[in-house]
Amino acid sequence: MAEFTAYLIAGIATGAIYALAAIGFTLVWQTSQTINFAQGEFVMLPAVLVLLAVKLFGAPLWLGALIGIFAFILIFGAGFKLVVVDPMIRHGVLPLAIATMALSIIMKEGAKDGFSAEAQNFPSFVPTSTIEVFGAAISLQHLTIIACAFAVIGALQWFVGGTRLGRQMQATAQNPTVARILGIPVERMVLLTFVINAALAVVASVLISPIYLAKFSNGEVIGLFAFIAAIVGGFNQVRGALVGGLVVGVIDSLAAAYISSSYRLAVPLVLLVVIILLKPEGLMGRKEERRV
Amino acid sequence: MKSKLAIAAMLAAGLALPASAQDKIKLVDVIELSGAGATAGTNFKNGADLAVADINAKGGILGKQVEIVHYDSQTNPGNTRAAVQRGIDEGAYAILGPVFSGPIAASMQISQRAETAQIVAGEAAGFTKQGNPYIFRTSLSQAAAMPKIAKYLKDTVKAGSVAVVWVNNDFGKGGRDAILPELEKAGIKVAVDVATEQGQADFAADAIKVKNSNADAVFVYLNEEESARFLRAAKQQGITKPMIGETTLLGAKVLELAGDAANGVRGHVGLSTDAPIPALQEFGKRYREKYGFASDHNGIKGYMAVHMVKWATEKQKKIDRKGLADTLRGATIKASEEPGILMDTVIEQNGDLDRESFLAEVIDGKQVINTTLPRIKP
Numbered sequence: 040m041a042e043f044t045a046y047l048i049a050g051i052a053t054g055a056i057y058a059l060a061a062i063g064f065t066l067v068w069q070t071s072q073t074i075n076f077a078q079g080e081f082v083m084l085p086a087v088l089v090l091l092a093v094k095l096f097g098a099p100l101w102l103g104a105l106i107g108i109f110a111f112i113l114i115f116g117a118g119f120k121l122v123v124v125d126p127m128i129r130h131g132v133l134p135l136a137i138a139t140m141a142l143s144i145i146m147k148e149g150a151k152d153g154f155s156a157e158a159q160n161f162p163s164f165v166p167t168s169t170i171e172v173f174g175a176a177i178s179l180q181h182l183t184i185i186a187c188a189f190a191v192i193g194a195l196q197w198f199v200g201g202t203r204l205g206r207q208m209q210a211t212a213q214n215p216t217v218a219r220i221l222g223i224p225v226e227r228m229v230l231l232t233f234v235i236n237a238a239l240a241v242v243a244s245v246l247i248s249p250i251y252l253a254k255f256s257n258g259e260v261i262g263l264f265a266f267i268a269a270i271v272g273g274f275n276q277v278r279g280a281l282v283g284g285l286v287v288g289v290i291d292s293l294a295a296a297y298i299s300s301s302y303r304l305a306v307p308l309v310l311l312v313v314i315i316l317l318k319p320e321g322l323m324g325r326k327e328e329r330r331v
Numbered sequence: 332m333k334s335k336l337a338i339a340a341m342l343a344a345g346l347a348l349p350a351s352a353q354d355k356i357k358l359v360d361v362i363e364l365s366g367a368g369a370t371a372g373t374n375f376k377n378g379a380d381l382a383v384a385d386i387n388a389k390g391g392i393l394g395k396q397v398e399i400v401h402y403d404s405q406t407n408p409g410n411t412r413a414a415v416q417r418g419i420d421e422g423a424y425a426i427l428g429p430v431f432s433g434p435i436a437a438s439m440q441i442s443q444r445a446e447t448a449q450i451v452a453g454e455a456a457g458f459t460k461q462g463n464p465y466i467f468r469t470s471l472s473q474a475a476a477m478p479k480i481a482k483y484l485k486d487t488v489k490a491g492s493v494a495v496v497w498v499n500n501d502f503g504k505g506g507r508d509a510i511l512p513e514l515e516k517a518g519i520k521v522a523v524d525v526a527t528e529q530g531q532a533d534f535a536a537d538a539i540k541v542k543n544s545n546a547d548a549v550f551v552y553l554n555e556e557e558s559a560r561f562l563r564a565a566k567q568q569g570i571t572k573p574m575i576g577e578t579t580l581l582g583a584k585v586l587e588l589a590g591d592a593a594n595g596v597r598g599h600v601g602l603s604t605d606a607p608i609p610a611l612q613e614f615g616k617r618y619r620e621k622y623g624f625a626s627d628h629n630g631i632k633g634y635m636a637v638h639m640v641k642w643a644t645e646k647q648k649k650i651d652r653k654g655l656a657d658t659l660r661g662a663t664i665k666a667s668e669e670p671g672i673l674m675d676t677v678i679e680q681n682g683d684l685d686r687e688s689f690l691a692e693v694i695d696g697k698q699v700i701n702t703t704l705p706r707i708k709p
Contacts, residue, residue: 042539042543045539045568046536046539049533049535049536049539050536052535053533053535151365156364156365156366156369156373157369157370157373157556157584158370158556158559158588159588160587160588160590167563167566167567167591167592168569169567169568169569176542176568176569178535178567178568180567181535181567250532250533250535250560250563250564250567251532251533251560252532252556252559252560252588254556256366256530257532260532291533292535292536293536295533295536295537296536296539296540299526300499300525300526300527300528300531300536300537301499301526301527301528303528303536304528
């Protein structure tokens, strides 16, 4: 039982990171009806930018973190919307999706050439010790990831549902035409969504990089699993992305423990196929109908 | 008439280029500068560059300057094959690299067909057993290293059971296949056999599995970055059993990335800049001065690889591609004759090496050599 608890906590911690990235998928989907294939790289890059700021400016870590995070949110939150999404969206969803694939490659190769092809240490703001939970030794880092991710997701849910700005954002996502008639600044709301997506990616990056190490290729696995999580949970629901992330994280951990690490990538993919066959809208998703 | 003169001038200019190129000895280094092997490959490249600079500063090889070109294999067997072929097509005198055993196995037939020596940094036992007379190692093979590890586990660690953690690529599979029979011979039980993936980022589940196996010691056989991640995960899970490994686990990059989690790691080290051999220490000092970080064993291999070419070329007294391989096969290179080889090295007929090696422990983030082990066939 203690062993299972340890696997479960480790899986929930990983799943919380997938959930943060998966929420980004749903936010972009809701506002632009497209898939951001660079979402994994969005999680990889903030840590790299923080270390780059420390290296380039000789800044202390806290200042490097501020510079790196601010630069990321500016470039890949607001900049992503203004430079990639706005010009491409009028040509349809597919060109935009392809543009995000290109962005993914540019971010990855840029991090490799501009920073390093090798993994680098990223400092952890919590000690690497363990505590005893139900007889199992649980890593403080994992508990911190879970606590931070849930706090951020909770805050996002409160913001979206409990504030005027959040409700305006929600209205924009549901029906931009009606929102515009009601006087909601639709463009600003869409921009806010992309900034929130970038901020979520920053949180995921800061939480996971002390464990994964900062490396240009980190986004590959995170992006894939977050994408699966978003589909499993329901692409059009934030809470669906949360559930999907946790399910995929736990299944990944249990697969590595009870099957083999060699097959751990395959198991969530099998889950994806099963969900698509049995419940295509996802575990928590809402059925959408479209006129053609 | 004018046009004929122009053609003649152009031909002369065209011929002049190959002539100047012939004044140089061209080495092509096919190496992992990105992908999972980036750490190992970068070290190897830097070591090779340092060797070329040293040799050229002393007048080159047989009076010719050495030119080295690096092609990034991206740790991909297909890219490695293409890069080796490109090197051969460009007239490489010898191919250096790669480090990872899978890409070596995938590319070595190309250099064999071209009768060109390929001097590699891989440790998997398999590729020197295929009868390829053009493949040469710069490190001990797993077949040579694993008996020393098993003996160490039995006699020094006094382990009755061991958890084996390995990476599922040619390097890791070769290591696992080599250590399991040695453990059996030594009467050591395998408590748990954990396969992991190349490039794997999350080792939490694997560390939990190892912890719950209650093994007396953990044998870790992963690539550099994965080794560091595993050590961190093991620390997170509170694993206190001895972590034992082969050269990679005690490498400079692993120590840098793993931080405190590497303290107490012990094992067998084929090459180290901390070894009690002045030439190795001097190399380590110069490498750090030039590149700003410590060389791991792959940096030393890169340096040695270029000096193997130098030694054999000077030995045969001519620039002969096929002769280079013939001279290296079965050779004994003494550091007194060729200081760039750093330590006495015996090259066997199949390209395997035999030389001294070391037992080491990580103390306060630094590798400390405890014992020097003799050659397998003294």
